[in-house]
Amino acid sequence: MTKRTAILHAATHAFAAKGLRETSTTELATMTDVAEGTVFYHFGSKENLFLAVLDHVRHELEGAFKGYLESQRPASGLAMLEEAVAFYLHLAEDRVELFLLLHRSDAYELARANEQCRAELEKIFNCLVGVFEAALTKGQEDGSIRPSVAPRRMALLIFNMVDGLVRLRDCALYEPGVMFPEILEACRGLVARRTNRTE
Amino acid sequence: MTKRTAILHAATHAFAAKGLRETSTTELATMTDVAEGTVFYHFGSKENLFLAVLDHVRHELEGAFKGYLESQRPASGLAMLEEAVAFYLHLAEDRVELFLLLHRSDAYELARANEQCRAELEKIFNCLVGVFEAALTKGQEDGSIRPSVAPRRMALLIFNMVDGLVRLRDCALYEPGVMFPEILEACRGLVARRTNRTE
DNA sequence: GCACTAACTGAGTGCTCAGTCAGGATGGTA
DNA sequence: TACCATCCTGACTGAGCACTCAGTTAGTGC
16 A cells, blocks of 8 residues: 555544544654655645545445445335435445545535535535435336425435434434334335325 | 623634634634633633533523424424424524534534533434424324324434435535425325325 | 722743655666 | 656644733722
8 A cells, every 4th residue: 555545544534533623644644654744745735635535435435336236136216215225324334434524514614615625525415315316216217106206305305314314323322223114114105106095 | 791691602603603623712702802811711611612602502492492382383293293394494594503503523523522512412402303203292192193103213314304404505515495395295294194095 | 998809801831733845765767 | 877756754833722820900898
């Protein structure tokens, strides 16, 4: 591993765990057995390093979801949606650092002043919401999902529900795994084509 | 207004807008036309000031929701839920700073080390989720809401949906007002007693 | 007028940190 | 061997910061 990528990885984890301001360049240099100057040689400034981290996070997320979408052959759009929710929660456990970083205010703060950061965040956001949206669109084609549902907007609501659970875990306020059956049931209730029934 | 409350208010807005680390005590002193020392005379440390701000935010939120609950005489639990969602979105626009502060990582960061902060956050969280939970419980009593719904857990999911919208606005990624009809419809679909129908 | 206290002041302190820079090491090429 | 580019080093710098403290002011009771 080159020193550049070592710094990038260390920064990803440190920024996710402690935040941008709370992680010093001195600290990153020590963590990676590198001189302070090396950080600036490769990335120019702390802000640029953060942008590189965000770019890295985006690639990781896009890669993970791309791999998932290609491996799945779901029976229906509705099944695809349920699998997407499951995969989202799985990924949030598998790659905690990616989600921790996105759940911090740092990136959104920077995005207010930095156009590149904003664009990066929007790409990530579209990728995350897009997974649910794709399932809903497919479901409307195969008839498993109600035609009255607006895919993009419903995807946004589902994303909020699922990502909200992950966020509560990150804040150590709640454990999302517990809610897994409820959230699947909720998604079905929100979008599945209704059959005749009363309760 | 005493200098103490002037500092408290300035801090609430500054911490919400820029974050804890990004707001210096020097800055707060200048904003409120007060000497640096005065901040420390009243609050002892920046961390204590932040805790006072959080306590203030909690009182404001609890007061707002208490006033709302007392003024409402909804026809059913389902109607109450819809009003709660509307009020949440309304409050999030009316008192932007309260929600901005809660959507920052600062408080959750501090909560990891500070028990008082953690307790404060949990109270706020319970207050916010509680509003939806109360509506669901009432709805199960009057029959407007399905008995199969677990009030607390469903309240959590609805909270995530609604608060997620507010959060997207705070990140300037989306405008929540647009989604208002969808989110009401979604809530009804999630919890309302089902009638015979097919689509 | 005096004593006591609470509120307030602001210059000063010591520390942390992002970023710099002059120079060293390494390896490829003429 | 000489030259050059790339990678890397770490002591240094200047700015910003939280916090301190000796001292001032204003109010209150005697």
